[in-house]
Amino acid sequence: MRNSRPTEEIAHGIRCRVFEHTMRNNGGYLSQACSAAEQLAFLYNEALNLGPSTMPMIPPPFTGVPSATHTGYRTGAGYNGPFDAVHDRLFIAPAHYALVAYACLIEVGRMAPEGLEMFNQDGSSVEMIGAEHSPGMEVHNGTLGIGLSTGAGLAWGRKRKGESGEVCVYMSDGEVQEGQTWEAVQAAAHHGIDNLWALMDVNRQQCDGAMDSVMTVGDIASKFRNFGAVVAEVDAHDLNALRQAKATPHEGQPLIILAHSSPVKGMEFLMKRFPRLHYVRFKSEEERAEMNIAIAAELGIVPVDLGKGH
Amino acid sequence: MEMVNRPYASAFEAYAVQHPEVLCLSADLTSSCEIDGFRDRHPDQFLSLGMAEQNMLSFAGGLGLAGFRPFLHSFGVFLYRRPYDQLIASIAYPRRRVRLMGFLPGVTTPGGMTHQAIEDISVMRSIPNMTVLEAGDATEVESIIAAADSVDGPVYCRILRGAVPRLFDSPLVIGKMRVLAGGSDVLIVTSGITTEEAIRARAALERAGVSVRHLHLNTLKPFDAAAILDHASAVSHGVITLENHLVTGGIGSMVAEALAEAGLARRLIRLGLQDTYAHGGSRPYLMRHYGMDALSLVRAVERLTGETTGIDETALEAVRVEAVHSALKAEAL
Numbered sequence: 001m002r003n004s005r006p007t008e009e010i011a012h013g014i015r016c017r018v019f020e021h022t023m024r025n026n027g028g029y030l031s032q033a034c035s036a037a038e039q040l041a042f043l044y045n046e047a048l049n050l051g052p053s054t055m056p057m058i059p060p061p062f063t064g065v066p067s068a069t070h071t072g073y074r075t076g077a078g079y080n081g082p083f084d085a086v087h088d089r090l091f092i093a094p095a096h097y098a099l100v101a102y103a104c105l106i107e108v109g110r111m112a113p114e115g116l117e118m119f120n121q122d123g124s125s126v127e128m129i130g131a132e133h134s135p136g137m138e139v140h141n142g143t144l145g146i147g148l149s150t151g152a153g154l155a156w157g158r159k160r161k162g163e164s165g166e167v168c169v170y171m172s173d174g175e176v177q178e179g180q181t182w183e184a185v186q187a188a189a190h191h192g193i194d195n196l197w198a199l200m201d202v203n204r205q206q207c208d209g210a211m212d213s214v215m216t217v218g219d220i221a222s223k224f225r226n227f228g229a230v231v232a233e234v235d236a237h238d239l240n241a242l243r244q245a246k247a248t249p250h251e252g253q254p255l256i257i258l259a260h261s262s263p264v265k266g267m268e269f270l271m272k273r274f275p276r277l278h279y280v281r282f283k284s285e286e287e288r289a290e291m292n293i294a295i296a297a298e299l300g301i302v303p304v305d306l307g308k309g310h
Numbered sequence: 311m312e313m314v315n316r317p318y319a320s321a322f323e324a325y326a327v328q329h330p331e332v333l334c335l336s337a338d339l340t341s342s343c344e345i346d347g348f349r350d351r352h353p354d355q356f357l358s359l360g361m362a363e364q365n366m367l368s369f370a371g372g373l374g375l376a377g378f379r380p381f382l383h384s385f386g387v388f389l390y391r392r393p394y395d396q397l398i399a400s401i402a403y404p405r406r407r408v409r410l411m412g413f414l415p416g417v418t419t420p421g422g423m424t425h426q427a428i429e430d431i432s433v434m435r436s437i438p439n440m441t442v443l444e445a446g447d448a449t450e451v452e453s454i455i456a457a458a459d460s461v462d463g464p465v466y467c468r469i470l471r472g473a474v475p476r477l478f479d480s481p482l483v484i485g486k487m488r489v490l491a492g493g494s495d496v497l498i499v500t501s502g503i504t505t506e507e508a509i510r511a512r513a514a515l516e517r518a519g520v521s522v523r524h525l526h527l528n529t530l531k532p533f534d535a536a537a538i539l540d541h542a543s544a545v546s547h548g549v550i551t552l553e554n555h556l557v558t559g560g561i562g563s564m565v566a567e568a569l570a571e572a573g574l575a576r577r578l579i580r581l582g583l584q585d586t587y588a589h590g591g592s593r594p595y596l597m598r599h600y601g602m603d604a605l606s607l608v609r610a611v612e613r614l615t616g617e618t619t620g621i622d623e624t625a626l627e628a629v630r631v632e633a634v635h636s637a638l639k640a641e642a643l
Contacts, residue, residue: 066405067439068463075404132404139371140399149365150400153372156357161376180396183365191357 010041010107015266017103023292023304027281033100035203035261040104042242048088051081057112059135062125077138079110085163093147094172098130105136145178152188155196169198174206176217188254189228197255203263209275229256236261269294312476314448319344321452333380337366343383343413363388367396374406386412386427402437405463415468416554422590428583432559434466435531442531444468446505453481482528493521497541497549501527504552510626511604518619535568547614548577552607557582579610
């Protein structure tokens with residue numbers, strides 16, 4: 001299902017929604033919107049072959065965890081369309097990107113704006129760290145490093161069953177610090193799982209700060225190639241480059257697109273906080289007000305009315 | 311006593327070829343888990359995932375999502391210690407129909423601490439959505455495959471390999487414990503390899519005038535607390551559990567929880583590894599060294615009844631073969 005709006009516009013909408021939400025709620029995953037807006041917009045609006053959402057526009061409340069007695073349990077994957085042979089499947093491995101992913105679902109018309117108001121509210125399925133029952137999620141990925149392995153298993157299974165739909169894993173570069181990521185690439189290459197591709201947000205940031213200060217990971221493109229993947233490297237904010245990268249032939253091998261991003265793209269004011277960008281929380285009302293005006297100006301929107309919800 | 315050679319190998323092959331959604335996964339322990347023949351004869355149904363258990367568990371979760379029922383083969387210890395996070399997030403939480411076939415449980419391996427799954431029952435039974443089974447003889451090894459595959463959710467199985475005695479003539483049924491003797495003095499609860507030890511001890515004990523009630527568990531979760539209570543109520547001196555596992559969190563703990571929750575006052579002696587790691591050695595040596603064999607069980611019965619039986623090692627050796635044959639008769643009751 002293709003959205004009629006240009007992908008650039010959707011990316012801009014994602015930044016605006018996450019910005020507004022962060023301002024109103026006195027904190028949020030703002031930097032992830034900066035780095036990932038074009039990538040998620042690209043996935044949902046162009047790259048993935050997704051059917052129409054099978055879930056209500058306003059997300060249902062949390063109904064309970066999976067158990068033998070919980071019949072009718074459903075994951076949030078229905079927001080990405082039906083599970084059938086031809087459509088693609090998406091795993092968002094860095095589950096702390098959930099706020100950005102929800103904003104994207106709204107922008108592409110798969111969730112109502114009211115859904116974002118349920119973010120991180122008790123009893124809501126729109127959880128802060130995306131759970132498998134959260135909109136757009138299909139598996140738990142909050143523990144980093146498990147997404148690509150799960151995607152590889154699903155892709156192998158889909159290939160075995162002759163399904164044409166592909167499996168895409170949206171990843172973050174911090175995940176290359178986890179050994180499991182390398183086990184997953186090695187297995188996907190060994191088994192020729194080429195209906196699997198990953199788009200990785202290479203923003204070089206992690207919870208403690210800049211990745212180089214936390215754990216140096218070296219040249220991840222070379223490492224992925226040596227482990228058996230086909231790798232394309234692009235500017236994460238250049239949609240044409242993303243389109244070309246997706247078209248990279250990778251017969252018999254998984255494709256990994258390294259999307260080099262800026263953690264402050266579209267909100268350069270955030271550089272004042274560098275390198276602590278993982279979760280933006282305001283130190284004072286003055287800082288909040290200052291950021292509200294400065295970033296709104298960068299985004300070309302009016303500042304958020306901080307009188308509400310605070 | 312009949313010894314069956316590699317019962318898992320033939321039983322798994324016979325089952326898997328009838329079920330194309332079953333996949334055979336291995337983490338570089340293919341012949342060690344008796345699936346080398348399957349690999350050679352059915353390569354399309356076999357997936358080698360190398361020494362990379364974290365990936366194997368999440369990958370299996372993905373296979374489950376695609377509608378397959380993967381059987382993961384490795385030593386039990388390698389299926390949960392390193393990839394515990396993956397076990398929870400990719401398999402247990404979403405109730406994937408993944409079958410974890412854990413070979414060499416407890417002290418059945420001479421491999422020492424790194425190879426001995428001594429807390430696996432404790433860990434696995436505490437995981438929501440998990441079913442935990444344990445095979446105690448060749449018949450149960452053969453029948454655990456279909457039983458595990460009938461569960462709508464993940465299953466962890468303790469599997470015996472190599473030459474395995476045949477003690478039972480009926481298949482493992484999930485949730486159904488075996489009543490091997492119906493005596494009234496002491497209740498002995500065993501599972502896995504400790505059942506054979508208890509059968510040996512039982513024959514000698516009965517000759518010495520001790521009336522033994524003996525239960526064999528093959529389903530550790532769900533645990534049938536009500537049945538345990540019924541049997542515990544029927545004996546006069548108390549209960550002894552004997553397990554190839556730490557007494558903490560295993561069968562001893564399960565029985566203790568059942569008794570305490572019901573307020574049923576019975577003395578309980580828990581035999582097994584007592585808050586200790588084991589080391590590398592032969593199975594008989596380790597079972598003797600750590601107090602998990604027939605003689606240890608006899609001594610525990612003496613503590614419980616307050617009477618000496620006069621049974622020694624020689625007496626136990628003498629009854630061994632006869633005892634196992636009588637077990638078949640007992641089970642038929």
